[in-house]
Amino acid sequence: MTVARTARDRARQEITAEILAAGRAQLHRTGPSELSLRAVARDVGMVSSAVYRYFASRDELLTALIIAAYDELGAAAEAADEAVEDRTDHLARWQATCRATREWSVAHPHDYALIYGSPVPGYAAPQDTVMPATRVIVRLVEIIVGAHASGHTSGAAAPPAGAVDPSPVVADAMAFIAEHSDISLEALPELVMRTLMAWSTIFGTLSFELFGHLKGSVSDYESYFEQTTLRLAGDLGLA
């Protein structure tokens, strides 16, 4: 966000935002792959070719929408964590972050589908989407690592008999976590494994809820999610 200097700059920022908002609104009616530049232009009140002054192509508009969605979700999750006063209550922070993730997702199911649903055919996400996409999991990792570093933990669930050392499989994730922490490398592999599992469970649960797969199995999605993340916290030693 650079400061707008001239009237032209200001107008450009405003209209860019209007186009994004119109694109987003359109995702509520259709899927991302049918996102129509012409329809967006109509909604904003300009001719279709004018949109090309702001976005070089339909894909670029899609990228901007994806980044905006990731950033909004990430900001919501981070804010929820930061609202927990007792910073040493890692379980409360975990639950708050998970809860905010669900709340944003339920409130914006189409934006959720845009980032966690099926990939758009023919569209390859550029590098700019990578960082915004990591905000939620980075925050969750910070909470877990913080808990283990401060000793406020009962240790991750033990691997069952027959489990192999997951180190080689999750090496990339471990490198990432090791960078963010100073906890014992001995306990790390299993903790990283469980963290990845918890992450998959959280978004798997949200996808199931939003895409209709829990119909007939779960009656109260909010409580179910709350109970799920609580058990995940237990498996991660945060209880």
Next chain:
Amino acid sequence: MTVARTARDRARQEITAEILAAGRAQLHRTGPSELSLRAVARDVGMVSSAVYRYFASRDELLTALIIAAYDELGAAAEAADEAVEDRTDHLARWQATCRATREWSVAHPHDYALIYGSPVPGYAAPQDTVMPATRVIVRLVEIIVGAHASGHTSGAAAPPAGAVDPSPVVADAMAFIAEHSDISLEALPELVMRTLMAWSTIFGTLSFELFGHLKGSVSDYESYFEQTTLRLAGDLGLA
């Protein structure tokens, strides 16, 4: 599948299958919402209006493709379970079923996206898709319930402090499981909760893998999945 009596019936069955195959092939190139009846007709070698002799509308074709995908996945999972000779080795059956689920999904990522990805906008799945959709989870439940009924189990992971009785939340799923089993109702709620979680984790993990969210975190998807389902089995008391 009724037996074809006349040449006309036989031709009808064959061409219906050809249309489905062409539709499926087209999903490899585009998403389900852009599935084009005209393109399917072209691939089959007929004029677009002729397809209406077989499917009343595009949505009906989509429904047939969805049911076919669920059935194929379900059959693959069931076959893998049934191939385990020692029927009392519930852990082996669990792992085999999970493995087959992943193998089918990785081999057919577009069919996977059709059934577990974003819902197609404007399309409402009719009742016919419900039963085929349950085949994998029903089989998983049978394995879990079988293990607990025969006592070959160490009990599900205990709920962490602060967890409430999940009975009301998962009542619908419990009713379903109670129908399939005669295991103690006392242990059931927590087991059902963990079963739903495991189910969400399995498909959450597959969605993450297939939709690109594990890039940069996991290096070997197959091992990662294997280790994940092994831990889920442990949490369910199958270890």
Next chain:
DNA sequence: TGTACATCAGTGAACGCGCGTTCACTGATGTAC
């Protein structure tokens, strides 16, 4: 401060394209007597 020029936003027409669905039709296959 005023003028000349450069930059930029937005227009409107056009390009070539594909879509789902309807309709009247031809010709082959199946059925009842």
Next chain:
DNA sequence: TGTACATCAGTGAACGCGCGTTCACTGATGTAC
């Protein structure tokens, strides 16, 4: 077994529609002197 009629598969033209992108253009805004 043969004929008359009904059923059905597939054709080809047409309907009205929307799409992404390009292009030459007008007129407003910004900048350098």
